[in-house]
Amino acid sequence: MPHPFAIRFKRTALAMLLGAPLAALPGMVQAQQAESSQQHYQIPAGPLEQALLSIARQSGRTISFAPELGSVHSTAVDGTYSTQQAIDQALQGTGLAVRVSKDGVFIIVPAPAAVAAPPANAAQGDIPTLDVVVSTGVRGRSARTVTSSPTPIDVIRGDQLSAGGIGLKEALDKAIPSLYIRSSHRNNNDSVMKPTGLRGLSAGHVLVLINGKRRHNSSLYQRTAEDETGVNPVDLDLIPTSSIDRIEVLRDGAAAQYGSDAIAGVVNIILKSNDHGGELVSSLGQYYAGDGETYKQTWNQGFSLPNEGFVNLALDARKNARTDRSISATDQFYARLPDGSLDPRESDNRHRAYGGSPESKGINASYNAELPINDALQLYSFSTISKREPTVWHNYRRPNSVNNIPEVYSNGFVPKYSFEEIDYQALFGGRGTLGEWDWDLSSSYAYSRTKHNVDETLNASLGPSSPTSFWLYTWKNKEWTNNLDFSRTFELDGLSKPLQFAWGLQHRYEKYQIDAGDPLSYAIGDYVFSSGPLAGRPAAPGAQGTYQVGGAEAADARSRNNYSAYFDIGLNPTDKWFVGFAGRHERFDDSAGNVTIGKLSSRYELTPTLAIRGNFGNGFKAPSLSQSIATDSTCTLGRINGVSSQVCSQRVGVYTALGQALGAQPLKPERSTDFSLGLTYEPAANLRFTLDAYRIALRDRIASTGYLGGSAVSQILSNAGLPDYYQIKYFANALDTRTHGIDAVSEYLQDAGAWGQVRWNLAYNWNETDITKIHDTPAVLQATGLTLFDRQKQGYLTESQPKSKLILGVNWKYRQIGVDLKLTRYSSIKELENNPLYDASYGAKWLTDLTLSWQALDNLTLELGANNLFDVKPDANGFPGGNPQGLPPYGYVSPFGFNGGYYFTNLKFTY
Template sequence: MKRIAILFFLFNTVFIFAQKQISGVVKDNTGSPLPGVNIIEKGTNNGASTDSDGSYKITVKEGASLVFTYLGYSSVTKLANASQIDVSLSEEGGQSLDEVVVTGSRTAARSNTTSALPIDVLSSKDLTSTGQATFDKALQYKIPSFNTVQTPVNDATSLLDPYEIRNMGPSRTLILINGKRKNLSSLLYVQTSPGRGETGADISAIPTDAIERVEILRDGASAQYGSDAIAGVVNIILKKNVTDSYVTLRSGITSEGDGEMLGVSLNSGTTVGEKGFLNYTIDFSKVNLANRPGTVDAEGDAGDFGATLADVQSYLAKYPDARNINGSPENASAKFLINGGSPISENTNLYYNAAYVYKKVKSFANFRTPYWRPLSDDPYLNDFYGNGDAANPSYEGYGPTFEGDLSDYNGTLGFKNVKNGWNTDASVTVGGNKQLYSVNNSVNRSDILDTDGNNVYRENSPISFKPGGASFNHIVGNLDISKILSDQFSIGFGTEFRSEYFSVIEGDKASWDGTGADSFAGNRPENSGKWNRYNVGVYLDVAFDVTKDFQINGTVRHEEYSDFGGATVWKASTRYKFLDDKITFRGSVSTGFRAPTLHQIYTQKSQYSFVAGQGIQISGIINNVSPQARQLGIRPLDAEKSTNITVGVGAKPFQNFTVTVDYYNIKVEDRIVLGDRQNTRFGNVAWFSNSFDTRTSGLDIVLGYNNVGIGEGKLGFNLSGNVTLENERISPVTQNSFGDILNSLTFTSRPETKWILGINYEIGKFGFSLNNTYFGKTTFNQDGLISNEVRDTDGNLLRDANGDPVRDETKPNLKTQFIPKIVTDLGVTFNPNEKFTIALNVNNLFNVLPEWKFVAENEQGAALLADPARTKQQSNLLTFNQRYSTMTYDGFHFSQLGTMFNLSLSYKF
């Protein structure tokens, strides 16, 4: 026994002395510490990572080698021949940070030219170089497949504009912040504009100065991330910098002298404790109203409102725009964001981020002229909006305001642990969005009597109303585990729990009683309430490098929802590199799903909207779980299902040149739409349904050639484009009414093609950029536009067996087309020293405005357009008698404000 004990002691002594502990610090080539660097004992699964100050410790065998890897930097291998090994990682000769992404796989990160998935990466500099005031508008002029629009009559939409990738609607793009799900907005888009019937996250609320980079996955990703990722994923990576602070002053104005903008932001950082970090951003901004009303047609207004032509002409002689306010609304915002982390043990790091945004927006409804709201019908209006003198009234109408207060918050707290090569990430994310509305300069015109026989409203009406609002919030728990098992194989798996809450907030009684507040009726008690659901998801993700050039990846996910059941989806992707990684072929096939939002399930409301030729009318939305829906035979909503196919090639033939071309094909089954209004026993109403299947296909092309030496400076070119090959319904309409109007909004309201050509030149202390964005053809069939669709005596659309509208070919049929345009942006930066930066941006340099024309769909339509009087009548119907002559009532795809000048001053300290 003694001999055995001695041998055991000697064995352990040899083993102990055969191991050694190595420590050190890892920095970049500027001397800044790099947190999160992976250190692996070569040929083993033994690993560690650096703390927030770049320090590490690892125990390895005698004679081992250490491999240091970090996103965007060349890997370094060091022989473990000393107890202290400090390492400097450099970008030179390796991949730049803009080439490396973490989005798209739950295992190892890949570069975008050699990844299996198409991903765009934008740096903070890319975003700020656009000169755009908000993050969503910056993406509009950087990503061809990304589109956003500002609707001309805003109402609640003035608080945030609908956006989308690949013409798929805002609800099919998932927004992440540092890889964690961003909460949806509480707003459901119900205007007759792109995005109708959908909702999305408020990405305009995110301060641009807080963003380090943005990774945009242009591929279906429901298997990796869950619902809402049918079209793609936008992952916003926040800054970690603690060494420098930046204060930036921004100002701007349009060439018309309105829309003045003033903003100030601070981005700074500090260490927390010995090894932690905290980066924070504070951003305040104010934008004044920019008004672009049209010159109102007197004959059209006289006909619409039953007024004498002389009275209308007399008023329009004084106010040619009928005092309409139409353009970009006044808004103010305050944004606060933090991003931090700190080690809490040798192997575990705490991380967190949080943001709060407040926005105040003031927009306007259509102005109620005295021939629209005459004193003969409502004499008390002279007391509210005139001089109160019945004999000599000075009443000239009134303009209801729509004012919105938005608060949006999100926060994540999590822990990352690395032990024996296993990476564990556990987090809790909360987020919410609340919108409260106000209507001023309005009146409740309802004839409602109290018990004494007196009018409750009319002459006794308030002129300010609180119509209520909506709120949405969620709580998300994530557990993600991954490991690189070998040089060839990595694995990731995890789970997610999400609980969602949606509320419709009741308005004050005067806002909804009777016909409610003129211009925007409040939420009625029976339509208000709070609803909740939860879901649980699990996934497994594996990646296998068959060879160093051939890689395959597979993911499977299952989710269970409390309100409609479960969904199982999967994804398979691959890439093959050759010619020393200069060319990569890649492709993916996946299934996906999108759960109907709580907004779509439970929203029920009455709303004012403009109906061409009929003025402002009240219509409604009934939800799918209401008694009214059951009486009409409307079925509850189910999840959309999708099939995504992507095939592409990426090439980097030499150091500064990259090109990617990707084909995508997206089939969505049981697509959820808000149908046409229909006359029913409950009035003129619309509802949501899983109505039909669609297919969207196209090409994404991205080309970049940078660091070209011209004289003493460097020149760079970037060309990117999106071409839509197919975007249409591929099945009969099964549950709803879907005519030409909704067909246009769903399928043709975005450019058929969009291209961005950017040229950058840096020389000495100056930088110059010239950006040209080509917006291709867009077509609309607007509400009120003459159509040969056939309707029954109740005004409901008749459909054939395929769900297509029945047509009367003896009647004219028209559509409108927005003419392709190129918008040019110029940027100039000047750095007088290393601390001070001056940037001037002239957006829409050549004052290009949206322009549209009528297009005849048949011979009768062509005959109509040959008659100037009938053509004018059609134009009046679409533009509310020329109030919206630049872009029509239903929207457009770039700004109607013309040239804008923006100047920013940034100081680093």
């Protein structure tokens, strides 16, 4: 089968897969129940992997086996058996045997005669194993484990994602050392869809797959100053966590295998496939400060279909309240009285900013289904659908400011920005065999729409008659993706194993659209204050609280088609040496043009336990349509030279008249060259080390310009109908960068005898990004003295991400008790300004997460815990030049946010 994930059950599931082989199960009680419970099986003779999969689905038990066993055939299993009896029947004549671990996992191993006898005091199944078969980065009929893969891969089990009181992105952050979340609190959509990058690159450089198929992008694009890439990446929070069996993260460039966006790596989300039983999880938590209350309910249920097919349903519902970490403002709220004295209202509450996480409510649902028709054809489908409604409170608008009309809000106001998001994707496909070839044909359609609004606000430039609520704009993203993949093996003389060959075709249609909002929301009125300290000054234009879209520079829509073809070859010149080649050609019918890329990967076993691996290739990321047509305007607070100051700015699309007047050009693809070299060491089945060094050179990297304004461009602004105090920015192929780093991961699964089992984890990443070239300022701006990519923007790439992250974890299971402890250290970071006097520094921090669990009944588990147990916050150095507005003092670049400690409880019911 062509696509590596098309075989997720045939090669990977065998129920292991369905988590780590020794995933947390209820213990010896269930192991004994597995022996006594009998069911009727009617499984024909055939591939062993298919027989084991059928047994795993029907019995609900976990079965783990090594990848090299996947080509063995089984005898028929026809009769009433216990789970172990059914497996024994399938293994007859194969030279294999089954062991049952203390936790009830069935582990397929060579028969005892073929291996050294275990110690006399060792009980059956006492030897724990870390073996995990992966499908990411694999095409064709081969199967690999984490350590036998030529590329570094992390596997995160579903129980790791559901544990604790955190979301999917946060769970990945605590499991993968090179994954990075920028915890934005900028009071816009980036505080809801937090950008998530890998190996020092942005979310736009990470490809997300579901069951091996490309996941669609969100309609929300990134515009926060600290991560102003303009891409509309995949939003992981719209995938139900209750639907996820496991996640495989490939930490290496893979664009030649999977296409655009996979420069930093691939996140492949494998959905659950159980055909019976289910789980209900109820969660409740809040921050130590007494806010941010979160309620979450999840549900998962499997149902059987004919011919041993299945459909698995999942539903997540969540509601969380906002947080506030602002401080008291220091300067004047009200105009002085006629006698020059302070207004008595100045002594009232000075805490009027609302800086923190937004309020949000949403629901995610999904299904995953497969229906075998016969031995040569299997139909499959999956879908997700989500609705989310966040609300973000903005900064306080003072009564005596140009942002307010006292006749409307005599005491000032706090705008309330919200958006309604609808997102869905549906994929249908079939796979089977045609002669010697495996084939896979699929089609996916996706739609994402967000409608943005603001209430309890006004457009001050319209004066006292201004409305107080507005529809601001609507973003829409559509994607239609079609894949046809083929694969087979060839027996060639001189090769120790069959050559794996795969090839395929893909067509993808994309359309991104921005609808302008209410004309009054972006109108630039002519209201001028006639009295008081603001007499003679014009009122601020546009709806207060967030961005507006409209006017002459408003975008309409842009679409394109992409056609691609690839090949993938894997061969073993010797038993110890694997070599892989991949190539890809893509053609876009817009400015992205044509791209041809390739990748070479290799792995060599120095000893049975030690191997060296490496990869070299090039890649690309096509410009997002949102980057080309992004447009909005706002008058809001920004951090300029360390001080919170008001800035009126407009972002313009590269195809607009204003953008081109300021030097904007159609965007080109970003091009990458990547190299990695690593070691894997597995001295025992329960102990594993991996070490990988990497280097990624990125050319023509797309980024937002800094603010372009002042007298140098005043005439251009005037010609566009904008006030001369406006600042303009747009996206451009602005620079070249080089990122290099090291990933180190160690895992140890300890059998503590009568004291249960302990899983130890240590993971470390060191990462650094350098700017190797800043592209020349456009000719139209060269005489102005303006800098296209200023020092502040450079700092967000090179200084505001931690250069190292260390994760230490221990998970202990003892009878009905579980303890999960994680320590995470983020190194120091900086926030640069154009004036170095106002740079902000934040020291390294350790965060501690602790979860305690108790299995009260066979099917009922209670969890209590705390994330950020010791209430650690970033250093309060965010505004070295002054913070008169009372904004949260922690700055905008923290990798872990500034909300502090969070405690929670989960109640899990399995049936």
